[in-house]
Amino acid sequence: MSDREEGLVGSFPFIPKQERAQLKRKALLESGRVLFLSKGYEQTTAKEIALHAGVATGTFYRYFADKRQLLMALLEDHIDLLTPPEPVWFNINPEKRLAHLLEKHYIQLNELGLYRVLPELLPKDSEFLEILTEAKKKIHARILARLKQAQEKGLTWNDLDLNTVTWTIMMFMNNIHELEKQSGLPIDFNEIAKIICRLVYPPGILEQLRKSEK
Amino acid sequence: MSDREEGLVGSFPFIPKQERAQLKRKALLESGRVLFLSKGYEQTTAKEIALHAGVATGTFYRYFADKRQLLMALLEDHIDLLTPPEPVWFNINPEKRLAHLLEKHYIQLNELGLYRVLPELLPKDSEFLEILTEAKKKIHARILARLKQAQEKGLTWNDLDLNTVTWTIMMFMNNIHELEKQSGLPIDFNEIAKIICRLVYPPGILEQLRKSEK
Amino acid sequence: MSDREEGLVGSFPFIPKQERAQLKRKALLESGRVLFLSKGYEQTTAKEIALHAGVATGTFYRYFADKRQLLMALLEDHIDLLTPPEPVWFNINPEKRLAHLLEKHYIQLNELGLYRVLPELLPKDSEFLEILTEAKKKIHARILARLKQAQEKGLTWNDLDLNTVTWTIMMFMNNIHELEKQSGLPIDFNEIAKIICRLVYPPGILEQLRKSEK
Amino acid sequence: MSDREEGLVGSFPFIPKQERAQLKRKALLESGRVLFLSKGYEQTTAKEIALHAGVATGTFYRYFADKRQLLMALLEDHIDLLTPPEPVWFNINPEKRLAHLLEKHYIQLNELGLYRVLPELLPKDSEFLEILTEAKKKIHARILARLKQAQEKGLTWNDLDLNTVTWTIMMFMNNIHELEKQSGLPIDFNEIAKIICRLVYPPGILEQLRKSEK
DNA sequence: GATGAATGAGGATTCATTCAT
DNA sequence: CATGAATGAATCCTCATTCAT
Numbered sequence: 001m002s003d004r005e006e007g008l009v010g011s012f013p014f015i016p017k018q019e020r021a022q023l024k025r026k027a028l029l030e031s032g033r034v035l036f037l038s039k040g041y042e043q044t045t046a047k048e049i050a051l052h053a054g055v056a057t058g059t060f061y062r063y064f065a066d067k068r069q070l071l072m073a074l075l076e077d078h079i080d081l082l083t084p085p086e087p088v089w090f091n092i093n094p095e096k097r098l099a100h101l102l103e104k105h106y107i108q109l110n111e112l113g114l115y116r117v118l119p120e121l122l123p124k125d126s127e128f129l130e131i132l133t134e135a136k137k138k139i140h141a142r143i144l145a146r147l148k149q150a151q152e153k154g155l156t157w158n159d160l161d162l163n164t165v166t167w168t169i170m171m172f173m174n175n176i177h178e179l180e181k182q183s184g185l186p187i188d189f190n191e192i193a194k195i196i197c198r199l200v201y202p203p204g205i206l207e208q209l210r211k212s213e214k
Numbered sequence: 215m216s217d218r219e220e221g222l223v224g225s226f227p228f229i230p231k232q233e234r235a236q237l238k239r240k241a242l243l244e245s246g247r248v249l250f251l252s253k254g255y256e257q258t259t260a261k262e263i264a265l266h267a268g269v270a271t272g273t274f275y276r277y278f279a280d281k282r283q284l285l286m287a288l289l290e291d292h293i294d295l296l297t298p299p300e301p302v303w304f305n306i307n308p309e310k311r312l313a314h315l316l317e318k319h320y321i322q323l324n325e326l327g328l329y330r331v332l333p334e335l336l337p338k339d340s341e342f343l344e345i346l347t348e349a350k351k352k353i354h355a356r357i358l359a360r361l362k363q364a365q366e367k368g369l370t371w372n373d374l375d376l377n378t379v380t381w382t383i384m385m386f387m388n389n390i391h392e393l394e395k396q397s398g399l400p401i402d403f404n405e406i407a408k409i410i411c412r413l414v415y416p417p418g419i420l421e422q423l424r425k426s427e428k
Numbered sequence: 429m430s431d432r433e434e435g436l437v438g439s440f441p442f443i444p445k446q447e448r449a450q451l452k453r454k455a456l457l458e459s460g461r462v463l464f465l466s467k468g469y470e471q472t473t474a475k476e477i478a479l480h481a482g483v484a485t486g487t488f489y490r491y492f493a494d495k496r497q498l499l500m501a502l503l504e505d506h507i508d509l510l511t512p513p514e515p516v517w518f519n520i521n522p523e524k525r526l527a528h529l530l531e532k533h534y535i536q537l538n539e540l541g542l543y544r545v546l547p548e549l550l551p552k553d554s555e556f557l558e559i560l561t562e563a564k565k566k567i568h569a570r571i572l573a574r575l576k577q578a579q580e581k582g583l584t585w586n587d588l589d590l591n592t593v594t595w596t597i598m599m600f601m602n603n604i605h606e607l608e609k610q611s612g613l614p615i616d617f618n619e620i621a622k623i624i625c626r627l628v629y630p631p632g633i634l635e636q637l638r639k640s641e642k
Numbered sequence: 643m644s645d646r647e648e649g650l651v652g653s654f655p656f657i658p659k660q661e662r663a664q665l666k667r668k669a670l671l672e673s674g675r676v677l678f679l680s681k682g683y684e685q686t687t688a689k690e691i692a693l694h695a696g697v698a699t700g701t702f703y704r705y706f707a708d709k710r711q712l713l714m715a716l717l718e719d720h721i722d723l724l725t726p727p728e729p730v731w732f733n734i735n736p737e738k739r740l741a742h743l744l745e746k747h748y749i750q751l752n753e754l755g756l757y758r759v760l761p762e763l764l765p766k767d768s769e770f771l772e773i774l775t776e777a778k779k780k781i782h783a784r785i786l787a788r789l790k791q792a793q794e795k796g797l798t799w800n801d802l803d804l805n806t807v808t809w810t811i812m813m814f815m816n817n818i819h820e821l822e823k824q825s826g827l828p829i830d831f832n833e834i835a836k837i838i839c840r841l842v843y844p845p846g847i848l849e850q851l852r853k854s855e856k
Numbered sequence: 857g858a859t860g861a862a863t864g865a866g867g868a869t870t871c872a873t874t875c876a877t
Numbered sequence: 878c879a880t881g882a883a884t885g886a887a888t889c890c891t892c893a894t895t896c897a898t
Contacts, residue, residue, distance in 0.1 A: 234861090238861090269862075269863085270864055271865095272862070272863060272864065273861080273862055276861070276862075
């Protein structure tokens, strides 16, 4: 278990200690993520995570204060992935662009899978809740700003309550994975994009924007 | 804590045994519900539930095999509340009606609060998942049937993918409570109803339906 | 649930209360015996015994201070059955008579079955141990006395240690049920009687006793 | 409680991990044995065993799945001790040899004491019963084979039922400890050996075998 | 007396966390 | 630094016993 590796040209302590430590930390994070997803947060023990990462139980606690902190670190690393992308509304062919955005977000979210763990934690960890709420507020503000720009340009329905529409859009982005589970079918992002666009643009405007692609 | 109840025609000597037992069972269910909501399912112990209900630990196990079974009983009692109401689309003034339905459903759901516990259970209890999936399928089928009726009458957009719209409507109903949490404001059910109706009816049709109220 | 039974000639409180109580007590004893045998003493709960006897849990404690006391009562009622019969050695045809005695004792013991419960209790209940030891001492004394009579008449081996022979005989009587379990075959009481007689009588004497039957 | 042991050649830094773990395991086994014997199996808790062995409750469960498994391990370690030795019948001076065998077996059995726990377990643990039955069958077969050899050489009584005699011998070996308890006197193994030999050899043969010692 | 629901102490077992090596 | 055995508090659940009806 030496850190050195004997080679032809002498010994190379190739991997610096810090870097090795980072590898272990990453292995623990990844093992935590995988196990949290497959078994749930409470059902996963620190020992299991360590075992899965190929380190000793005690090593877990060198890198993380406890199980909760590992999850926090996971979130910090990936919080930007949890936040959905910001659509640009007065674009050319917004439906196509939105479908693309949604698909990309969905794939990233699914790779991470972290959203599956969150519901378990929210009721018992208020700090956790705050972090998420904060992130969501930022996204909300960004989407709302874009919607306002579109509204000012006269592109949107004129009876829109922008807050509710913003929330609706966020809800779509956060619940796409539910759709797949429920329907059992692969998700048609174009249909979802169509629905969102119908909420934002009146039919005439939308038609124009579609044509302006060329 | 007297078991006697003074009535118009004298005193009833005592609440019959069965009824008293049912009271205790109900107290346990209610305590379970409250504690699950405030602390989360895993964080709540059978002992706590019993204490909260004012009975001994052992009494809990007289009425429920374990914590999980209590939750199942809660679900059984209220599963119909979890399932959102079925809107009738080709109605007169659908927005108003829908807003009313949503508000009623929201209030019932909130009183129960059970939906907050569900996400914690789903990853680890497959039987649980089945029950919910089954319930959701039923609702989906009902909403979809109504939409098809409306479509056949020529009331809806003609480019609708009814499956996706159905899912969108269900998503709205299941996520209203999220809206409140996120916005911090009281929910405007009229706005939500307006959004849903925009997804279903083209502007002209909607206008007609609104007017037909008189 | 009245104790009275209305008949043509008035009311007959036929079964006196004391007697009914005794019936319940007996039912509990019998249920205790049966359940102790089938499940073991520790594995049997007071509730089960009451249920099996057709009375309420609380009724159990009206008749017995606790589970242990029920077992004690069982023993008291049947302690004489546990004690093996006293063979008469200088009899005509002792082998046949002994075989008969053994079989009778075995059948009684088996019907009762109580011996199966005893080993479980002995290590933890010294009073219990005392009772049994006392009973065994009495039997030992009786068998020993008979053996001495036979010895004085010159019927036995002259190098016998009577104490050890007495113990051997008792051991046989207490372990017949083991023989059946181990061999899986029905017990041949004649063979056992032959063995015991060989321990007591020299071949010549035995031959004489056999012949004297006529 | 130092892990160091001063030896002739200096100090051994520590007992290697595996060995230390085995020490703990052995301490738990020994504590289990002692407590099972003094209090009975059911009356002994895992916590008590751990305390008695000087370790924490949880440590018990590192080495044994539960109380039952500890007992199984005890049995596995000592099952050969439970099985009585195999007498050689057509030996010179068989009584003396048998007395010696019995005494040795008795001492070993008593040191272990495990036989006291067995009766408690048999009614409720069928796997347990199987293990013991299996062991007993082996011994039975061995003793029976020896008896047959002696019979073929014309050394035994000619009216012997070998099965019953075999069982009788086993019964003796399994019940010697009972004798002590009942009589309160030290056991005279010579007397027991004499009794067994009388069951096997006719007086003439026995006399010959005794003399052949020289 | 009879009932059986209620009690709560106590046992089995798990697991987050520490610490000697 | 890494290790993984050890810790013991905390949980689930049972059951002997009591007591209000």
